[in-house]
Amino acid sequence: MEMKLPPHEGGELSVVDMHTGGEPLRIVLSGYPEVKGDTVLAKRRYVREHLDHLRRVLMFEPRGHYDMYGALIVDSEIPDADLGVLFMHNEGYSTMCGHAVIALGRFAVDYKLVKEPKSPETQVNIHCPCGLVKAFVEHSGGKTGGVRFLSVPAFAFATDVTVTLEGFGDVMVDISYGGAFYAFVDAQKFGLDVTKSRTRDLVDAATAVTNAVKSQVKLHHPASDDLAFLYGTILTDGKDDYSLEATANVCVFAEAQVDRSPTGSGVTARVALQYHKGLIRLNQTRTFQSGATGSQFTGKAVEETKCGDFKAVVVEVAGRAFYTGVSRFVQEPDDKLTQGFLLK
Structure with a gap:
């Protein structure tokens, strides 16, 4: 029997839900108005300023949850792009998301956003706010599988930076870029283990680092x-x-949101950092494990390049995404919680 929506007034939003290594991705199929802007970065600014209520609808309870993640497909100004995308989460809109790229690669082939899929691998060019990312989707017999992607230029921004953390004192951190900037710290500096310690304790330590770096280090790209x-x-x-x-890690991003996957852009930034330090060479594949779920991505530096004055590398990250369902959401106008809420 076909499941129909109950009688209601107000707007509808349709989505496809996926996960990559346990990290959710909610892909918008329909329900958004036109997203204005001549570039993907301009579109990112537009949704932040004019359509943020829809992010709240999809990410927050009762339709989402504190750690939900989303993707809105938009037009790209780059001729070679198969699609543009805006990423969303509990705090706003990120510039890159590797787990989402892995899921979107498979989605793009299955939902025919790529005109001529090829076997054994179909290339999908995804224009993220940080730049064009090339994904390669396993494709055979009409079925899609694992996905690898080549990052935008990734680089170590600064190493051995001392910051003062509230509640922890001075801690030395590294900062690296993999489509987004991350601070990296060995959890043992806080007496923690990324695979065994309580998530709350990991979040507290990571949040203290994030707050310290934001207030004490000026970033530029x-x-x-x-x-x-x-x-x-x-x-x-x-x-x-x-x-x-x-090697295991746990990523805490946005508003203390915990990534269930090894973090695609984080793996990219970590590989760039390891390469910068001379700890790995080109085309040496490493396996990165989520401390939260045990899921794994692989990553390797495949090419040296430049990003402005920074020595950079292109990193290949690989993983697998899975479908979890399809949903249609309604927004009844007399629902006082129609835009959702967050419990902290």
């Missing part, structure tokens, strides 16, 4: 001021030397 902000902090197990053994 050669391409745009819109990219020059700290997205979050990644606590690691300290195993940065090259090894066939998986």
Whole structure:
């Protein structure tokens, strides 16, 4: 029997839900008005200023939750792009999201956003706010599988930076860019283990780092001021030397949101940092594990490049995304919580 929406007034939003390594992605199919702007970055500013209530509808309770993540597909000004995308979460709009790119690659092939899929792999060019990201989707017999993507130029911004943390004192951190800026710290500096410690304790430590870096370190990006902000902090197990053994981390981003996956843009930034320190070489594949779920991505630096004055690398990240469902949401005008709420 076909499931129909009950009688209602107000707008509707249709979405496809996926997850990559346990991290959700809610992809908007319909219900958004026109997103204005000549560039993807301009569109990002437009939704933040004019359509933010719809982010709240999709990300917050009762339709979402504190750690929900979303993607809005938009037109791109780049001729080679198959689609443009805006990312959203509990605090706003990020500039890059690797787990979302992995999911969107598969989605784009399955929903025929790519005109001529090829086997054994279909290339999908995704224009993220940080730039054009090339994804490669396993495709055989009409079915999609694993996805790898090539990052925008990634670079170590600063290493061994001492910041003063409220409640923890002075801590030395590294800052690296993988489509977004992250601070990196060995969790052992806080007496924590990324695979065994309470999530709340990891969040408290990471949030203290994020707050300290935001207030004490000025970031800049050669391409745009819109990219020059700290997205979050990644606590690691300290195993940065090259090894066939998986290395674990936990990413806390946006408004203390915990990534269930190993974090695609975080893996990108961490590989760039390891390469900068001479701990890995080109085309040495490492496995990165989520301390939260145990899910894994692989990452490797495949090419040296430049980003302004920074020595940078292109990083390949690979993982697998899965569908979890399709939903149609309504917004009844007399519902006082129609735009959702967050419990902290």
